[in-house]
Amino acid sequence: MVRVKNPDEIAQMVRSTALENKRIFSIVAHIDHGKTTTTDYLLKRAGLMSPDAAGELLLTD
Amino acid sequence: MQLENSSSPTNCLHARAGRSSDEEERKRGITIFTSVALLSYDYQGQNYLFQLNDTPGHISFTGEVSRALRGSDGVVLLVDALEGVMTQTETNIRLAVGEERCKPVLFINKVDRLIKELRLTPKEVGKRLEQIAMDVNSLIKKYAPDTGWRVSFQDGTIAIGSAKHGWGFTIDILKEKGIDPKVIFEKYEKGEEKWLRENLPLDEPLLRMIVKHLPSPKEAQPEKIRRIWPGDQDSELGKAMRGIDPDGPLMAMITKLFIHPRTKRVVLIGRVFSGTLRAGEQVRLLTAKRLERVQRLGVMEITDILDIPEIPAGNLFALYGFHCPAGETIVAPDMEGVTPFVEIKYAAEPVVSIAIKPLNPQELDKLGKWVKLWVSADPTAQFRIDEETKEYILSGIDPLQLEILTKRINEMVRIKVSPPIIVYREVPTQRGMEVQTKSNNALNRIKIYVEPLDPVTVDLIRKGVITDKMDRKERAKILHEKAGWDSREARRIWLIYGTNILVDNTRGAQRLDRIKSYIESNFIDFCNGATLAREPTLGVKAVITDAVVHTDPAHTGYSEVRSMVMAALNISFLTARPRLYEPILRIDITTPIGTEGQVMSILNKKRATIKQIQHMEDLVRITGEIPAAETQDLVDLLRSATQGRCFWGYEPSGFRELPKAMQVDKIMEIRKRKGLPLELPQPKLYEKNLYPVEKWTGPSFEI
Ligand SMILES: Nc1nc2c(ncn2[C@@H]2O[C@H](COP(=O)(O)OP(=O)(O)OP(=O)(O)O)[C@@H](O)[C@H]2O)c(=O)[nH]1
Ligand SMILES: Nc1nc2c(ncn2[C@@H]2O[C@H](COP(=O)(O)OP(=O)(O)OP(=O)(O)O)[C@@H](O)[C@H]2O)c(=O)[nH]1
Numbered sequence: 001m002v003r004v005k006n007p008d009e010i011a012q013m014v015r016s017t018a019l020e021n022k023r024i025f026s027i028v029a030h031i032d033h034g035k036t037t038t039t040d041y042l043l044k045r046a047g048l049m050s051p052d053a054a055g056e057l058l059l060t061d
Numbered sequence: 062m063q064l065e066n067s068s069s070p071t072n073c074l075h076a077r078a079g080r081s082s083d084e085e086e087r088k089r090g091i092t093i094f095t096s097v098a099l100l101s102y103d104y105q106g107q108n109y110l111f112q113l114n115d116t117p118g119h120i121s122f123t124g125e126v127s128r129a130l131r132g133s134d135g136v137v138l139l140v141d142a143l144e145g146v147m148t149q150t151e152t153n154i155r156l157a158v159g160e161e162r163c164k165p166v167l168f169i170n171k172v173d174r175l176i177k178e179l180r181l182t183p184k185e186v187g188k189r190l191e192q193i194a195m196d197v198n199s200l201i202k203k204y205a206p207d208t209g210w211r212v213s214f215q216d217g218t219i220a221i222g223s224a225k226h227g228w229g230f231t232i233d234i235l236k237e238k239g240i241d242p243k244v245i246f247e248k249y250e251k252g253e254e255k256w257l258r259e260n261l262p263l264d265e266p267l268l269r270m271i272v273k274h275l276p277s278p279k280e281a282q283p284e285k286i287r288r289i290w291p292g293d294q295d296s297e298l299g300k301a302m303r304g305i306d307p308d309g310p311l312m313a314m315i316t317k318l319f320i321h322p323r324t325k326r327v328v329l330i331g332r333v334f335s336g337t338l339r340a341g342e343q344v345r346l347l348t349a350k351r352l353e354r355v356q357r358l359g360v361m362e363i364t365d366i367l368d369i370p371e372i373p374a375g376n377l378f379a380l381y382g383f384h385c386p387a388g389e390t391i392v393a394p395d396m397e398g399v400t401p402f403v404e405i406k407y408a409a410e411p412v413v414s415i416a417i418k419p420l421n422p423q424e425l426d427k428l429g430k431w432v433k434l435w436v437s438a439d440p441t442a443q444f445r446i447d448e449e450t451k452e453y454i455l456s457g458i459d460p461l462q463l464e465i466l467t468k469r470i471n472e473m474v475r476i477k478v479s480p481p482i483i484v485y486r487e488v489p490t491q492r493g494m495e496v497q498t499k500s501n502n503a504l505n506r507i508k509i510y511v512e513p514l515d516p517v518t519v520d521l522i523r524k525g526v527i528t529d530k531m532d533r534k535e536r537a538k539i540l541h542e543k544a545g546w547d548s549r550e551a552r553r554i555w556l557i558y559g560t561n562i563l564v565d566n567t568r569g570a571q572r573l574d575r576i577k578s579y580i581e582s583n584f585i586d587f588c589n590g591a592t593l594a595r596e597p598t599l600g601v602k603a604v605i606t607d608a609v610v611h612t613d614p615a616h617t618g619y620s621e622v623r624s625m626v627m628a629a630l631n632i633s634f635l636t637a638r639p640r641l642y643e644p645i646l647r648i649d650i651t652t653p654i655g656t657e658g659q660v661m662s663i664l665n666k667k668r669a670t671i672k673q674i675q676h677m678e679d680l681v682r683i684t685g686e687i688p689a690a691e692t693q694d695l696v697d698l699l700r701s702a703t704q705g706r707c708f709w710g711y712e713p714s715g716f717r718e719l720p721k722a723m724q725v726d727k728i729m730e731i732r733k734r735k736g737l738p739l740e741l742p743q744p745k746l747y748e749k750n751l752y753p754v755e756k757w758t759g760p761s762f763e764i
């Protein structure tokens with residue numbers, strides 16, 4: 001499950017040398033294929049965005 | 062696996078209504094800048110930290126993709142199920158897996174459209190998805206044949222779903238949950254998207270693919286270093302980087318400048334490859350050759366820096382405290398002379414330009430400052446100043462890129478912007494005559510000839526295999542082995558500028574070094590605006606074969622050198638059968654069956670060449686090449702011919718000789734715009750600098 005962390009925890013994870021638990025990656029695609037919608041969905045699931053700011057709101061467009 | 066929506070603790074990261082920090086992005090509904098998000102995720106009892114770059118898709122902003130990839134280990138390729146693999150899908154696969162060695166997984170998005178809009182049967186949907194997987198795999202193979210990478214439904218490296226409706230799965234997840242894929246169709250039939258969202262939430266397959274199939278820095282970095290760092294892999298530094306040693310020598314790269322849309326504050330974003338970056342400490346900028354201090358350090362979270370005083374190897378960072386162009390290598394102060402990272406490779410070169418000038422002429426310098434800043438953030442744009450008109454000429458990949466750029470600049474300095482103009486190239490197509498000229502004071506002489514650079518060398522420059530900055534011997538070796546250069550000549554390259562090369566092939570010409578920088582700067586001027594119409598050159602090799610330089614420096618000033626060098630370059634170029642080349646776009650149009658006839662007839666009128674016609678169920682896909690100059694009203698024509706039902710992509714695809722019948726008219730059109738005399742330039746114009754006789758007796762120039 002996606003989790004929200006407080007800044008201290010994030011800082012700790014960045015400084016941690018347990019590199020196996022890190023992933024640095026990019027989402028790439030042709031224009032409009034849905035990269036931002038996908039990213040926003042993940043952020044929203046993590047509680048990092050108010051739900052109506054991400055994907056589902058777009059149901060109304 | 063249970064999912065929950067955590068409640069937000071109150072901290073700076075979470076108080077957001079919408080994510081995009083950028084007015085322009087929100088208004089247009091497209092991504093312009095890459096943004097970095099941090100996510101943490103529990104999977105099988107382990108806690109993971111993700112640093113995710115959401116990149117733009119429009120070709121105008123392809124530079125942002127290249128820069129994000131330089132810091133990444135893996136990539137989620139995303140393909141619209143309805144549109145399938147398009148031009149920028151290919152460009153991005155090339156950049157990601159080919160250039161930057163980021164391991165891929167695939168997410169096929171918008172599957173809802175196949176079901177709801179196209180009303181395809183499960184079998185047809187299956188076929189469509191298989192086709193996309195095949196297309197993606199053949200591109201991965203094309204650009205990274207040595208990696209053996211591929212994506213597959215069976216291995217769980219392909220997820221399908223709908224980001225808009227919030228569901229998705231990989232085959233293994235579907236099996237674990239015992240759900241039959243036909244259920245998806247039923248749920249859509251009944252309008253029960255909520256069921257899908259709750260029972261097949263999209264984060265599960267995505268996060269699982271990322272954890273299981275994308276490499277950690279530890280796995281990815283050794284191979285990545287081999288690709289992006291040309292130094293000795295077995296040196297202390299090479300080992301430290303391959304081993305991601307936080308206690309090793311500091312080696313980091315600036316991959317992006319984040320210019321805050323509101324405050325305009327510049328944050329440098331990059332990745333630490335070895336050692337540890339610390340706030341408050343001094344660092345050395347290898348290319349700029351200076352020391353700077355890191356004032357604030359942390360990680361980027363969309364538009365905020367989350368402060369972290371120490372960032373060890375294997376992480377992205379964000380720092381504040383100084384400016385430098387994207388691509389800079391950062392090391393510890395005592396590491397002068399270390400080999401820097403190879404430059405970031407970009408997918409396209411400038412083909413359109415605009416002229417901008419401040420409304421208030423007093424603000425020219427201030428304008429220059431902002432232009433420089435934005436161009437250092439995105440080197441796919443270039444600028445130069447036109448001394449006569451006091452304008453900045455900005456060039457870029459696409460009109461949209463320039464539009465966005467000028468909007469940004471206009472926020473700081475009010476400017477007047479000319480309409481976008483296509484930038485042609487001036488290309489020599491045969492070897493020109495060796496021309497000897499003298500300076501205006503007749504005390505210096507030079508002998509130069511111009512010839513077309515061979516295509517292999519041009520390609521090596523474009524790919525960044527050979528660069529201006531690299532080690533001379535190394536470069537000579539590559540040119541000799543791969544492009545058949547004479548070894549001596551290859552070692553005597555003075556300058557690589559764009560796709561042009563200046564060579565000193567003199568034998569012991571005395572004092573030539575004294576005027577070297579003047580010759581180089583004139584060669585650069587020549588390459589920025591050549592003889593036909595002051596358009597930039599492409600593939601020019603200029604060879605100096607002899608020179609006489611006066612002993613007294615008082616007689617070898619800049620304007621003396623300029624008069625002989627420019628005359629020699631211009632005359633020799635005119636004898637090298639120079640032609641205008643025009644930028645070409647590769648286009649890719651997918652249109653419903655029945656409308657392809659109209660699309661083809663539009664393309665034919667636009668001087669396009671059709672490369673391939675492919676039938677896919679109810680759609681026809683047409684790929685071809687079209688001159689950029691012919692695309693102005695193309696979009697409207699295509700829309701009305703297909704009632705808006707076709708979609709397309711395009712990307713720059715090099716330059717092609719303008720048809721003979723159009724050459725002279727186009728040259729005159731450009732000359733007129735630039736206030737140059739309305740006639741074909743002639744060697745005779747420069748004859749006053751010819752040596753020994755001030756008279757041109759060779760052929761006149763014609764097309
Ligand atoms: N039907 C449907 N529409 C989607 C889906 N995902 C995204 N969209 C829509 O596609 C459009 C583009 O989505 P974005 O997420 O902005 O696409 P993007 O790839 O980030 O676009 P750029 O960053 O500009 O290249 C929006 O209108 C979305 O609502 C999906 O799964 N199904
Ligand atoms: N191809 C090319 N030739 C140039 C350029 N600038 C100057 N020249 C030519 O080089 C020669 C010497 O240049 P300058 O010393 O600047 O003389 P100039 O007559 O003031 O040059 P202009 O004002 O550009 O005509 C002249 O014959 C110019 O026509 C340039 O940008 N490109």
Ligand SMILES: [Mg+2]
Pocket residue numbers: 034035036037091092115116117118
């Ligand atoms: Mg986007």
